[in-house]
Amino acid sequence: MDLSFLLAGCGKSMTSFFAMTFLFLFLPSCIIIYAIVPKTWKKYVLLIASYWFFWLISGLLVIYLWLSTLSVFLLGLWLEKLQERMKTKLKALPKEERKAAKIPLIREQRGVVVLGVVLHIGFLLVIKYSGFIIDNVNTLFKMLDSPIRAGVPSYLMPIGISFFSLQAVSYIIDVYHGLVKADRNFFRLSLFMSFFPQIVEGPICRYSQTAEQLWQVGTIRYHNLTFGVQRILYGMMKKIVIADRLNPMIENIFDKSNNFDGGIIALGAICYTIQLYMDFSGSMDAVIGVAEIFGVTMPENFQRPFFSRNISEFWKRWHISLGAWFRDYIFYPVTTAKKMKNLTSSARKKIGNHFGPLLAGSIALFCVWFCNGLWHGAAWSFIFFGMYHFMWILLENITAPAVKWTNTKLHINSECLAYRIMQIVRTALLVIIGELFFRTNGFQAGFALFKRIFTQFSFTGLDARTLYKLGIDWHDLCIVGVTLLIVFVVSLIQEKGIVVRDALAKKNIAVRWGILYALILYIIIFGAYGFGYIPVDPMYAHF
Amino acid sequence: MHKRVSETMKAFIFIAILMLLLSGLSQIMRPKDNKELDWKHDQVAHGILGEPAGTVDVLFFGDSEVFTSIIPLSIWEQQGITSYCCGTSRQSLWYTLQIMIDSFQKQNPKIVVLETNAIFRYFTMDDFILHGAEFFFSVFKYHDRWKSISLNDVVADINNTYVHSEKGFHFAKDIDPASTQDYMSPSKHYAPIPFVDQFYINLIASFCREHGSKLILLSTPSTKNWNMSRHNTTAELAKRLEADYVDLNLLTDEVPIDWSHDTKDKGDHVNIYGANKVTAYVGKYLAHTGILPDHRNDPAYSSWKKDAADFRKKYKQYLT
Amino acid sequence: MERLIEILEGIQPDVDYKNCTDLIDGHRLSSLDIISLIAELEDEYDITIPAVEIIPANFNSADAMMKMIERLQEDL
Numbered sequence: 030m031d032l033s034f035l036l037a038g039c040g041k042s043m044t045s046f047f048a049m050t051f052l053f054l055f056l057p058s059c060i061i062i063y064a065i066v067p068k069t070w071k072k073y074v075l076l077i078a079s080y081w082f083f084w085l086i087s088g089l090l091v092i093y094l095w096l097s098t099l100s101v102f103l104l105g106l107w108l109e110k111l112q113e114r115m116k117t118k119l120k121a122l123p124k125e126e127r128k129a130a131k132i133p134l135i136r137e138q139r140g141v142v143v144l145g146v147v148l149h150i151g152f153l154l155v156i157k158y159s160g161f162i163i164d165n166v167n168t169l170f171k172m173l174d175s176p177i178r179a180g181v182p183s184y185l186m187p188i189g190i191s192f193f194s195l196q197a198v199s200y201i202i203d204v205y206h207g208l209v210k211a212d213r214n215f216f217r218l219s220l221f222m223s224f225f226p227q228i229v230e231g232p233i234c235r236y237s238q239t240a241e242q243l244w245q246v247g248t249i250r251y252h253n254l255t256f257g258v259q260r261i262l263y264g265m266m267k268k269i270v271i272a273d274r275l276n277p278m279i280e281n282i283f284d285k286s287n288n289f290d291g292g293i294i295a296l297g298a299i300c301y302t303i304q305l306y307m308d309f310s311g312s313m314d315a316v317i318g319v320a321e322i323f324g325v326t327m328p329e330n331f332q333r334p335f336f337s338r339n340i341s342e343f344w345k346r347w348h349i350s351l352g353a354w355f356r357d358y359i360f361y362p363v364t365t366a367k368k369m370k371n372l373t374s375s376a377r378k379k380i381g382n383h384f385g386p387l388l389a390g391s392i393a394l395f396c397v398w399f400c401n402g403l404w405h406g407a408a409w410s411f412i413f414f415g416m417y418h419f420m421w422i423l424l425e426n427i428t429a430p431a432v433k434w435t436n437t438k439l440h441i442n443s444e445c446l447a448y449r450i451m452q453i454v455r456t457a458l459l460v461i462i463g464e465l466f467f468r469t470n471g472f473q474a475g476f477a478l479f480k481r482i483f484t485q486f487s488f489t490g491l492d493a494r495t496l497y498k499l500g501i502d503w504h505d506l507c508i509v510g511v512t513l514l515i516v517f518v519v520s521l522i523q524e525k526g527i528v529v530r531d532a533l534a535k536k537n538i539a540v541r542w543g544i545l546y547a548l549i550l551y552i553i554i555f556g557a558y559g560f561g562y563i564p565v566d567p568m569y570a571h572f
Numbered sequence: 573m574h575k576r577v578s579e580t581m582k583a584f585i586f587i588a589i590l591m592l593l594l595s596g597l598s599q600i601m602r603p604k605d606n607k608e609l610d611w612k613h614d615q616v617a618h619g620i621l622g623e624p625a626g627t628v629d630v631l632f633f634g635d636s637e638v639f640t641s642i643i644p645l646s647i648w649e650q651q652g653i654t655s656y657c658c659g660t661s662r663q664s665l666w667y668t669l670q671i672m673i674d675s676f677q678k679q680n681p682k683i684v685v686l687e688t689n690a691i692f693r694y695f696t697m698d699d700f701i702l703h704g705a706e707f708f709f710s711v712f713k714y715h716d717r718w719k720s721i722s723l724n725d726v727v728a729d730i731n732n733t734y735v736h737s738e739k740g741f742h743f744a745k746d747i748d749p750a751s752t753q754d755y756m757s758p759s760k761h762y763a764p765i766p767f768v769d770q771f772y773i774n775l776i777a778s779f780c781r782e783h784g785s786k787l788i789l790l791s792t793p794s795t796k797n798w799n800m801s802r803h804n805t806t807a808e809l810a811k812r813l814e815a816d817y818v819d820l821n822l823l824t825d826e827v828p829i830d831w832s833h834d835t836k837d838k839g840d841h842v843n844i845y846g847a848n849k850v851t852a853y854v855g856k857y858l859a860h861t862g863i864l865p866d867h868r869n870d871p872a873y874s875s876w877k878k879d880a881a882d883f884r885k886k887y888k889q890y891l892t
Numbered sequence: 893m894e895r896l897i898e899i900l901e902g903i904q905p906d907v908d909y910k911n912c913t914d915l916i917d918g919h920r921l922s923s924l925d926i927i928s929l930i931a932e933l934e935d936e937y938d939i940t941i942p943a944v945e946i947i948p949a950n951f952n953s954a955d956a957m958m959k960m961i962e963r964l965q966e967d968l
Contacts, residue, residue: 048698049697049698049700049701049702050696050697050698050701053701054697054701202944203944206942206944206945208944251579356923357943357944357946358943360923361926361943361946362943364927364930365927365930365941365942365943365946370930370931370934371931373927373928373931374931374932374935377928377931382902382903382904382928383924385928386924386925386927386928386931387924389927390923390924390927426924502719504718504719542586542589545586546589546590546593549590550593550594550597553594553597553711553712553715554597554601554711554715554718555715555718556715558702559702559706559712559713559715559716560612560613560713560716561612561716564698
């Protein structure tokens with residue numbers, strides 16, 4: 030029998046956690062094997078499953094992941110050795126001399142960290158961005174009338190590299206700062222780096238968040254299994270019923286945009302934002318759900334971002350693990366660098382509490398958003414996307430005192446419902462405009478579309494012809510609307526601080542099962558899959 | 573331990589109820605009349621469901637190769653054999669088996685002909701699982717019908733009223749010549765059949781065997797889709813399945829395709845001129861098996877006579 | 893402790909620092925406030941606060957901050 034199918038092809042579709050192969054073949058076999066082996070082997074089952082999974086979706090590129098893990102493993106041990114040597118050396122010295130003696134030793138350790146960071150980020154730069162950089166250099170040469178052109182290399186990029194590289198870097202830095210001990214167990218570190226639910230789309234975990242948990246996994250508990258399955262189903266509803274159903278329409282608007290007027294483009298931008306949110310957060314529900322089955326608690330990556338009152342809050346609630354990574358490893362290190370601190374202190378004395386730290390903060394913020402834009406992809410439109418959000422956050426920071434002053438003078442209660450709703454709507458609008466640029470191919474195309482919203486705005490309504498051209502019908506729009514309403518109501522309840530799942534778990538079995546059956550059948554009937562549908566790749570898998 | 577048992581019991585009950593719900597839903601979602609099928613669900617091929625029970629003796633399956641090259645009504649005219657072409661665009665073997673099972677509800681053909689291009693069509697593991705589930709619960713296949721569901725779907729029985737008077741044939745008269753360079757040049761190589769297809773071809777063969785239908789593998793002429801390495805594999809497969817194998821690509825004397833004239837798209841498919849030649853040979857071949865009755869003088873088949881006459885009138889100048 | 897509260901009030905006066913335990917989680921101190929705070933604390937207590945110490949657990953209450961400061965002072 031030809032078993033090649035086990036290795037090739039089927040893996041490609043598995044990048045989606047809602048792929049049949051993953052849900053009905055890979056995951057169940059993992060769970061069964063995991064359940065029958067003795068407790069001490071379970072973690073190894075997860076490790077093997079993780080590498081197997083990565084092999085299925087990326088083939089030989091799995092070597093990247095392995096090398097990455099090996100390098101941080103060795104660097105971690107090296108750092109630990111240096112740290113221990115420093116400790117013994119310093120102990121031998123009298124207290125007064127310690128501080129001075131520490132400096133060169135710390136510098137040594139810092140060298141190791143820099144090596145690790147350069148290795149990983151540099152590698153990421155080379156395979157993800159070299160094409161983009163060289164393209165731009167060539168354009169520059171062309172503008173300078175120079176005949177020199179550099180060849181554009183192309184590398185095979187393993188899926189998930191943007192995610193696991195950041196985990197590797199965070200581990201090394203955390204070891205350096207003594208937040209975690211260097212891991213002496215290569216397998217544990219490997220599992221932390223490769224755990225299969227998170228390898229494709231994150232969340233980007235810290236060593237202290239998941240490594241130990243993953244290594245301590247035990248028997249599958251009934252409660253975890255049901256809760257995990259529930260969570261996967263909820264994510265599946267978001268992805269298959271909403272995101273995938275909107276997909277043909279969004280492709281028609283953005284990829285064949287010439288023939289639609291401003292109203293449709295505005296609708297397209299809104300729908301794209303919805304699609305992105307449902308796709309990404311739905312996938313995260315699946316990731317967290319799968320981890321939950323094995324008894325592992327993953328950090329949440331979304332916290333109902335569309336209830337945010339300003340852009341900076343939005344980014345604390347959308348793709349949380351990426352924002353946190355940038356905050357911890359770029360924002361604070363930049364602002365707490367010596368020169369920046371001096372800048373802050375002196376600026377505070379001159380221009381006061383609010384604007385004092387703003388200067389250093391803004392420089393750091395710029396770095397964060399430049400990196401954030403680039404992280405999403407090697408293109409100017411992504412850099413613009415980053416700068417767009419940087420600009421709004423900066424503006425919010427600058428105007429905060431003025432807004433507060435105005436509100437006090439005009440006796441506006443900034444906590445009243447109307448004011449909050451206004452803020453929420455404004456934030457959502459700004460995000461939607463940002464996503465419009467994010468979706469289009471290149472900045473110019475984005476701007477052309479954006480312009481058309483205002484210059485050619487004529488929303489005549491969705492007549493049958495327009496809908497046909499959009500590749501969607503009223504039934505689709507209705508079911509998307511209803512499903513969004515479900516998600517909205519659930520979010521609203523969560524926003525009130527109620528844990529919906531715990532509340533449901535207290536109900537009697539008829540209600541619980543009823544809800545579960547309803548959810549399953551809802552997905553089966555209203556999902557956009559099967560005949561006439563083309564499967565949609567998860568949107569964040571390629572970042 | 574007691575907790576374990578009760579939890580396992582609960583899981584089983586949960587799944588059992590789910591199965592019941594799914595089969596109930598499948599009853600509702602299944603189309604009650606093949607005239608409601610849309611392009612997505614290949615109405616023309618499903619016209620077979622509207623044919624009176626037990627009247628069709630030969631069924632053709634396969635992808636577009638088969639519905640462009642076999643003219644059932646010409647076979648009727650020449651040999652009096654009733655046949656229907658259940659070919660669909662890019663048909664995969666899982667779909668072949670689905671239509672086969674559906675059409676066998678009312679028909680019990682003596683011969684099943686499978687065009688061999690479909691055997692090499694790769695489909696993903698995802699398709700394998702999803703379409704596998706469709707065999708058990710048709711709600712997975714017809715779930716999109718929620719858009720047009722009515723009370724009738726809940727209460728009515730299945731009653732297929734749509735028939736395709738040209739019996740599944742797709743007419744094409746365009747001419748776009750093909751190059752015959754390397755076409756069927758000798759090879760010792762064996763083209764691999766994807767695992768998923770191997771699985772299904774076995775199912776199809778045993779389904780035919782169970783229903784007493786003779787399976788014939790047929791390779792229609794195509795410079796683009798057919799070559800010697802595929803021929804080699806198929807010949808071996810036919811031997812294993814104990815099926816007949818006819819490769820028209822090699823029978824250049826019997827089926828003299830003129831590749832500068834008889835193809836509509838550079839050798840991918842034949843046009844009506846090529847179809848005439850293919851059908852003439854296939855008709856004779858079928859008659860030669862000696863197990864198919866000539867229905868031309870049977871008054872019960874008068875509708876075939878009429879359909880054939882209409883067909884000839886419509887495409888007079890193209891038919892031989 | 894008194895001095896710490898003074899510093900905090902100098903940065904953001906509208907909070908009851910003696911009792912509040914969710915300065916970060918409750919969004920009472922913004923990231924800009926934190927930047928100022930770090931600079932002030934480092935000057936005042938002659939310590940270096942590495943970026944990794946900037947976590948909610950260390951900044952959620954005045955008590956927690958004091959503990960962190962003492963730890964960093966000892967830690968050499």
